[in-house]
Every structure is written in C-alpha cells, then in structure tokens.
Amino acid sequence: MNGLPNFLPALPEIFLVLTVLGLIVYGAIKGEAESRFIGYIAVLALVVAQVLEMSLSPAHSVTFNGLFQSDRYSIYMKSLVLLGSALSLILSFDFQDHEKSERFEYPIFVLFATIGMMMMISANDLISLYVGLELQSLPLYVLAAMRRDTVKSSEAGLKYFVLGALSSGLLLYGASLLYGFTGTTEFSGLAAAFSESSGHPPLGVIFGLVFLLSGLAFKISAVPFHMWTPDVYEGAPTPVTAFFAAAPKIAAMALLVRVLVGPMGPLTAQWTQIIVFLSLASMILGSFAALNQTNIKRLMAYSSIAHVGFALVGLAAGNVDGVRGVLIYMTIYLFMTIGTFAIILNMRQHNRMVENIDDLAGLSKTHPMMAAAMAIFMFSMAGIPPLAGFFGKLYVFLAAVNAGLYTLAIIGVLTSVVGAFYYIRIIKLMYFDKPHEPIDRKVGRDNAIILTATALFILLFFIYPRPIISAATVASTSLFGGG
Amino acid sequence: MIISALAFYLFATLIVASGVMVIVSRNPVHSVLFLILAFFNGAGLFILLGAEFLAMILVVVYVGAVAVLFLFVVMMLDINFVKLREGFLNYLPVGGLIGLILLIELLMVAGGWAFSAQAVPGPGAPLSALAPDPGVSNTLAIGKLIYTHYFYLFQAAGLVLLVAMIGAITLTLRTRKGVRKQNIAHQVSVNAKDRIELKKVKIRGGV
Numbered sequence: 001m002n003g004l005p006n007f008l009p010a011l012p013e014i015f016l017v018l019t020v021l022g023l024i025v026y027g028a029i030k031g032e033a034e035s036r037f038i039g040y041i042a043v044l045a046l047v048v049a050q051v052l053e054m055s056l057s058p059a060h061s062v063t064f065n066g067l068f069q070s071d072r073y074s075i076y077m078k079s080l081v082l083l084g085s086a087l088s089l090i091l092s093f094d095f096q097d098h099e100k101s102e103r104f105e106y107p108i109f110v111l112f113a114t115i116g117m118m119m120m121i122s123a124n125d126l127i128s129l130y131v132g133l134e135l136q137s138l139p140l141y142v143l144a145a146m147r148r149d150t151v152k153s154s155e156a157g158l159k160y161f162v163l164g165a166l167s168s169g170l171l172l173y174g175a176s177l178l179y180g181f182t183g184t185t186e187f188s189g190l191a192a193a194f195s196e197s198s199g200h201p202p203l204g205v206i207f208g209l210v211f212l213l214s215g216l217a218f219k220i221s222a223v224p225f226h227m228w229t230p231d232v233y234e235g236a237p238t239p240v241t242a243f244f245a246a247a248p249k250i251a252a253m254a255l256l257v258r259v260l261v262g263p264m265g266p267l268t269a270q271w272t273q274i275i276v277f278l279s280l281a282s283m284i285l286g287s288f289a290a291l292n293q294t295n296i297k298r299l300m301a302y303s304s305i306a307h308v309g310f311a312l313v314g315l316a317a318g319n320v321d322g323v324r325g326v327l328i329y330m331t332i333y334l335f336m337t338i339g340t341f342a343i344i345l346n347m348r349q350h351n352r353m354v355e356n357i358d359d360l361a362g363l364s365k366t367h368p369m370m371a372a373a374m375a376i377f378m379f380s381m382a383g384i385p386p387l388a389g390f391f392g393k394l395y396v397f398l399a400a401v402n403a404g405l406y407t408l409a410i411i412g413v414l415t416s417v418v419g420a421f422y423y424i425r426i427i428k429l430m431y432f433d434k435p436h437e438p439i440d441r442k443v444g445r446d447n448a449i450i451l452t453a454t455a456l457f458i459l460l461f462f463i464y465p466r467p468i469i470s471a472a473t474v475a476s477t478s479l480f481g482g483g
Numbered sequence: 484m485i486i487s488a489l490a491f492y493l494f495a496t497l498i499v500a501s502g503v504m505v506i507v508s509r510n511p512v513h514s515v516l517f518l519i520l521a522f523f524n525g526a527g528l529f530i531l532l533g534a535e536f537l538a539m540i541l542v543v544v545y546v547g548a549v550a551v552l553f554l555f556v557v558m559m560l561d562i563n564f565v566k567l568r569e570g571f572l573n574y575l576p577v578g579g580l581i582g583l584i585l586l587i588e589l590l591m592v593a594g595g596w597a598f599s600a601q602a603v604p605g606p607g608a609p610l611s612a613l614a615p616d617p618g619v620s621n622t623l624a625i626g627k628l629i630y631t632h633y634f635y636l637f638q639a640a641g642l643v644l645l646v647a648m649i650g651a652i653t654l655t656l657r658t659r660k661g662v663r664k665q666n667i668a669h670q671v672s673v674n675a676k677d678r679i680e681l682k683k684v685k686i687r688g689g690v
Contacts, residue, residue: 064635131639142650204592
C-alpha cells in the first residue's frame, strides 16, 4: 500500500532463499554428480550470509508489518546457527565420501532448515514463529530419514515426524489460546496485554503459555519432551546427528528465550516455575540416563538433554545475566558438540562406521592427537576448569545464585558431577584401556581442521574470553530492551 | 434471524456428530466420508458468517482435493484398523483420565473468559488498519491481507510447501535398474536400416 517494506533486516534470509532456489534448479539439471559442488556452494552461501548478518543487519528494526525483527540478540544467535550449519555441513563431506551416499538434496535441506531457524530467531509474531518453526522442522524430518535403505534411519525419521507434528499441534493450540485471550499475535501486543493484567493473568493465558512452552520444550528436547532425542540421534546418519545437535537446538533455545523474555516478560513469575521444572528434570535425567549407554550417539543425545537443562538454569533466573549465561553456554556447547562429532565421524574400523563407546578404547595409542582433542571436549563438557565448558556452567549458575535459585544451582552442580562420571569414563577408555580393534588411521582433512579449531577454542577460551562475553552481554541487554 | 440461528445449530450439530463419526466408525473409508460431511458443514458455517469465499475454498480445496487424496490413500494402504485398535480398551482408563482432567481444566479456562473483552480494543489491535470496509468484497479483503499485509508469511509458507515437495521426492524417488523406458523421439528417428537387414539367401541353401 505505501511502498515496499524494508528488506534490509531480512537480507541474509533473502540471500539464502535465492541461493537455495538456484541450487535446486542446478541440482535437478546436473544430478548427483554435482553434489559436492552444491555442498561447497551451500557452505559458501552460509559464510556470505554470516558476513551479511554481522555487517548489515540493523540493531533495532521491525519490518514486514511487524512480523519480522532484527536486533543484536538475533544477530548473535543467527551467527551461531549459521556457524553450526556450515561446520556440520563441512563435516558431512568426508562421511559422504566414505559411505558413497552423496545426495544433492542434503545441502539443500540443510540450507532450508537454516533459513527456518533464522526466521524463528527473528520472529516477532506468533504466526511467523510457527511458520519459521515448520520451515526448520520439515527438512529435519527428511534429513533424519535420508538413508531410507536402513531401518533405523527410516524409524528415526518417522518417529521424529510424528512426535514433531504432535508438538506443533500443542504449540499451535497454545498460540490460539493466547490469541483468544489477548486478541493479538504480535509479540509487543502480547507483552502489552500481559502487563495490563500484571500479577493475575487469567487462567486461559497460563494454559496457552503451558502449551506453547511444551511445544518449544519438545524442540529443545527438554525433559519430559525428550523421548525422541536418543532414538533420532542414534538412527539418523551421523553428520545429520551432528547438525541436529548443533544448529536446531541453538535456534530453538534462542526462540524459547525470545518468547519468554519478550512477549511473556510480564508473566515471568508464572513461567519461571515451568522453566525450573524443565531444567531440573533435564539435568537429572540427562545425567543419570547417560550412565549406562553403550552407543556414543545415544550418549551424546542424553548429554545434549543435560546441556539443555544447564542452559535453562540461566533462563530460570529470568534476568539479563541469566540470558547472557544462556548465550555463552550455547556458544560453548556449539563448539564442544561440533568437535565431538568430528571425532565420532572418524570412528571407523576397516572403513566401516562404528558407534560403540568401547571402540574408543586405546585411542591414545593409535591416534594421540584425536584422543587429546576428545579428552579436551569431555573434560569441557564435564565442566572442569580452565576449559570453556566450565565458564559456560559458571555463568548460568552464577546468574541462578544471584537470582536466589539456590536449590536449582545446587542440584545443577550435583548432576554435573554425575555427568562427569560418564565423560571421564570415555577418557579412561581412551588412555588406560587396551585397544582390541584399532580405529582406522585416515582422518579427513576438513575434519582435522575443524577438530583442531574447536579443540583450541575450548582449550584457550579462558585466555581471551572477552569478545564472546561482551557480544553476549550486548545481545542479552538488547533483548531486555536496553542499548 | 431465527432461520440463521436454526441453520447454525443444524450445521454445528452435524459438524460435531460427523466429527465423532470420523473417529468411531470402523471402516476407514466411512471415516473419510464423514470428514467430507464435516467440511461441508464447516462451509455452511462460513456462509452464515458472510464469508462466501472461504466457504467455497473449503469445499474446493478440502473436499475436492484433500479428502479425495485421503480416500485414495486409505483405499490403497491395506491397513487393518481393527487390529490397530486392539489395545484400545487397555489404554482407555489412562487416556480417559487425562482427557477428563484436560476437559475440567478447559472448562475452568472458559469460566475465566473475561479478559479478552478489555484487552481487544487496547493494545491488541494490530489489524485496525484493515478494519472491515463495506465497499470491499471478501475476496479482495483476503487478497489484501494475504498478499500485502502478510506477504512475508505467504512467501514463507510457499517455502514450507517447496520443502515438503522436495522431501517427498527425495524419500520416494529411486532409480531402478533394468527399467525399459519408451523414448518416442528415439523411436521416430529410427531408420529402416537399423532395424531391417537384407540378406542374400542362396537358393536351396537355407539361412
């Protein structure tokens, strides 16, 4: 009506959409032979989108009639997601060489899912939230079932799809209740309506909030909505699992934080108890259920559930410091996960992928560097100083203690001790047990580079943590309406 | 006035009744047919509201395309629904209890429905710029909303559909070996020489 909207805030998304549409046509004409080229272009596109995001995205902007927003928080989270997608895409190349399972659709689905994640993070309306979420989930279902000739992969895809559809239903139901009780779907309108009823929101709003949170908790796989995670992580092809653990989890966490702090900000007293419960349950189940896992991908699934629990500790604090803790935690989590999966992707014996934890036995004799990197990641996940994982936990627990959530912080520290048991068991296997069947010598070049880079990041984070911490501070204050 | 009220109750009762029948009927084909009936009644409700465009879209898209597709799928997949429902009675107590609790909670929610009346005119009126205009037809109003106000969502939904399409192809298309395809251009451009070989046959010699 009055001219075109401002496209600048959505420039990275638009760029990615145009690239992916071009790649589809190219792939359809050239066929599977050009899969690798399409993969490289996809990585390049993600890098360009990253540059666009960091250089051109405005710090405060709402566009498309209030449906889309860009702020420092979205820039930070989108950068993380783009990085996670690009790294996991690079990790997949080596795997596809070995397994001869190259499909040109793979990078295309990764790109589509990334676009969906960016739209989620930038959502400023319940409808754009939902559409972004679906655009993110749909490619993930297909990716999980990509190796349709194996039963496990098909099962993972189907399970993920059915449960994901259920969670979308819950989320939509919650959104419709919120709309019914406030008359708007826009985040700022919701926030205004909730602050009007400060203190005593009607039951329907609480009801809608609970359903909305259940839907989002499914996406971050917080207990009690975690059931799909181990099966899907185990069944999906390993590079897909790496992607699942890295990018979508961070995007869903970003969305959860955005929804709870933005429109639900006035209802903090109401949602804090839900988040505290989710966090407690995730930490406890994630730590204890991982104890007797034998498959490393299942172990990583439970470990990611526990990590989500730890990150939610920061959110439960419900203030700037807490959200900053979540951001730092998710950043470090991204590097730890990508690094660990780079090692898992190298676990092959006689050119076949192996997934048992016992297969890592004696890794220090055959691959000293890889064992050292794995030890760094495991110690970091367990939260041993001075590795990065310790600082991640430090910031969330500090925020929780300052907000008076002592019980949560204490239980968090205790479960992290339980978690340390299974992380350190892997280190014991690698360094003190005898290898019965050595892992193949060959390590892909891309994997080796990513492995080194992530391990160095985790190892040396404590020397110069300032850039990430200050960026996270800026991002979290912008979420709370400050500078 | 009274006629439209009667029509509303008729459509509403039928929609609920056919909704129940969708779940209860033993034959899946019957379920789909009841679903179609529910769609028709929904279209009737839309007409009562004066939204004739939506009513027609509902009939065309849902009855004409979606439900027929369902019917095909149900008929092609040979699923024994009686067997699927074997455990029904075992799960009934737990499921029924959860359903009952949810129902009670929902009733409590409906009891507290006083909020929306105050909130709607206040902050929550983002569409006030698009208030009903008597000079504009339904179709035009919907077009303005979808293609102008919500064009971002329209494009995004298009992407979701594209992903769904590519996903379906990726998961089902497989290249089989040994399939004989008919290539018409190839057939047309065949020369007589390629197919017929003339041979001199000696008299009394045989081939």
